[in-house]
Amino acid sequence: MRFLLLVCLLLGCGSSVALDRSRVEGYLLPNGLQVLLKPGYERDHVSIRLVVGIGFDDFPCDQQELPHLLEHLLFSGIDDSGEGGLEERMQALGGEWNAYTSSADTTFVIEAPARNQRKVLDLLLAVLNDTQFDQDDLDNAKRIVEREDGGHYTRLQRWLDRQDLGHGASDQLAVELGLKCAERSPVQDMTLAQVNALREHWYASNNMTLIIVGGLDKLLPAYLERSYGELEPVAPGERRVLDGVSHEAEHQRVLTRGWLGNSARLHWLFLEPVLDDKHEQTYDLLQRYLDWALYRELRLKEGLSYGPWSGRESFGDSGLLSLNADLDRNRVEDAQQAMGALIERLRKDGLEPVAFERIRQAAIDREAWTSQGNSALADYYWGALNSYADGRFDDPARRLRQVSLEDANQALRQLFAEPGYVRVERPLLGYDELVGLIALGVGVLLALGLAWKRRRGS
Ligand SMILES: [Zn+2]
Numbered sequence: 450m451r452f453l454l455l456v457c458l459l460l461g462c463g464s465s466v467a468l469d470r471s472r473v474e475g476y477l478l479p480n481g482l483q484v485l486l487k488p489g490y491e492r493d494h495v496s497i498r499l500v501v502g503i504g505f506d507d508f509p510c511d512q513q514e515l516p517h518l519l520e521h522l523l524f525s526g527i528d529d530s531g532e533g534g535l536e537e538r539m540q541a542l543g544g545e546w547n548a549y550t551s552s553a554d555t556t557f558v559i560e561a562p563a564r565n566q567r568k569v570l571d572l573l574l575a576v577l578n579d580t581q582f583d584q585d586d587l588d589n590a591k592r593i594v595e596r597e598d599g600g601h602y603t604r605l606q607r608w609l610d611r612q613d614l615g616h617g618a619s620d621q622l623a624v625e626l627g628l629k630c631a632e633r634s635p636v637q638d639m640t641l642a643q644v645n646a647l648r649e650h651w652y653a654s655n656n657m658t659l660i661i662v663g664g665l666d667k668l669l670p671a672y673l674e675r676s677y678g679e680l681e682p683v684a685p686g687e688r689r690v691l692d693g694v695s696h697e698a699e700h701q702r703v704l705t706r707g708w709l710g711n712s713a714r715l716h717w718l719f720l721e722p723v724l725d726d727k728h729e730q731t732y733d734l735l736q737r738y739l740d741w742a743l744y745r746e747l748r749l750k751e752g753l754s755y756g757p758w759s760g761r762e763s764f765g766d767s768g769l770l771s772l773n774a775d776l777d778r779n780r781v782e783d784a785q786q787a788m789g790a791l792i793e794r795l796r797k798d799g800l801e802p803v804a805f806e807r808i809r810q811a812a813i814d815r816e817a818w819t820s821q822g823n824s825a826l827a828d829y830y831w832g833a834l835n836s837y838a839d840g841r842f843d844d845p846a847r848r849l850r851q852v853s854l855e856d857a858n859q860a861l862r863q864l865f866a867e868p869g870y871v872r873v874e875r876p877l878l879g880y881d882e883l884v885g886l887i888a889l890g891v892g893v894l895l896a897l898g899l900a901w902k903r904r905r906g907s
Pocket residue numbers: 517521594597
């Protein structure tokens with residue numbers, strides 16, 4: 450018996466059998482609300498994500514902050530005790546909550562003790578159904594949103610944004626290409642009517658997904674049908690078509706950041722051509738490969754940059770893949786040359802098979818330990834909703850295994866078929882230039898003084 454128990458412990462019987470991350474219990478309530486339930490390792494806790502399908506990108510540039518405003522307004526309170534009373538209720542249940550608006554969705558994020566899961570879900574439902582807000586609440590939410598965006602949008606900031614001085618290199622390129630709004634949308638003019646219309650049209654059961662991971666209550670499905678099943682659906686609205694590339698951008702630009710300093714950043718950005726198959730995984734692997742290639746080339750071989758890196762970001766309907774390096778201001782040209790040579794070599798010779806296989810295998814192995822714990826797993830499902838169908842999420846490890854060296858090389862050739870966009874970020878003046886300018890100024894003064902003396906003497 451004891452032997453059996455030992456074998457069981459060693460082989461991992463019972464609850465410690467590996468959790469199949471890609472499988473969930475998923476179904477639609479009759480009102481269209483999508484429910485995803487997953488028993489997690491930590492049984493005394495639940496992670497809840499309520500994802501509402503409305504975000505910044507669903508609005509034109511002058512109204513983009515609308516969903517963010519509503520998100521804040523929904524914490525105004527459900528009765529006379531207001532915002533504070535609402536927070537007290539959540540505290541009393543031992544839970545914590547927050548909400549986030551992104552380009553694609555608005556999501557309520559809750560961590561709570563498993564024993565109170567139904568009460569916490571009740572409270573969230575009350576927030577959706579019973580929150581009342583008025584003009585004062587709206588003004589208050591506007592101030593908060595402005596502060597989160599870095600304070601009141603002054604005329605100077607607006608001007609700087611238009612001059613492209615306020616954006617990071619990739620944001621700024623996205624603005625040039627027409628993929629991103631040139632400036633923040635002004636919240637001051639937004640009205641209660643606009644916010645209420647947004648709530649009515651988009652905060653509907655058939656535009657929401659409820660994800661719950663952790664120590665699930667046995668009665669949860671029946672409870673959800675009784676409670677969340679009462680939310681009203683609406684006739685589904687058309688979501689706004691994402692912006693595509695509509696403008697030409699310059700191949701190379703220098704962006705001024707601050708006044709004085711010897712550091713600089715080099716960014717080389719490429720639009721990701723859409724692949725027919727395995728788009729995400731293929732570019733993911735390419736990005737990892739390029740990370741390594743940059744490190745080897747710019748740090749180990751040339752010693753130009755301590756931590757060069759590659760990145761992927763999406764703007765509108767497009768993806769940008771970037772090669773980046775932190776540098777000394779006077780090494781920018783060398784670094785650009787080295788990066789150019791690397792790109793050229795990859796264009797010509799393709800990826801090294803051994804390095805590609807090593808990096809691909811590391812990426813596959815990584816999938817076994819990322820997204821550990823209820824909270825990370827719930828976040829993973831939230832981020833991967835696009836790949837969900839019939840109780841299954843795409844298994845990322847399996848998808849990575851499907852990307853062959855040939856696939857990656859083909860994507861690489863398409864990616865580097867265009868010359869890309871080079872952006873150098875640096876302060877207006879380096880210290881050497883400052884010293885040069887001071888010396889020049891002193892020289893001019895001396896010359897003037899001499900000339901003046903000579904004229905008096907003559
Ligand atoms: Zn906010």
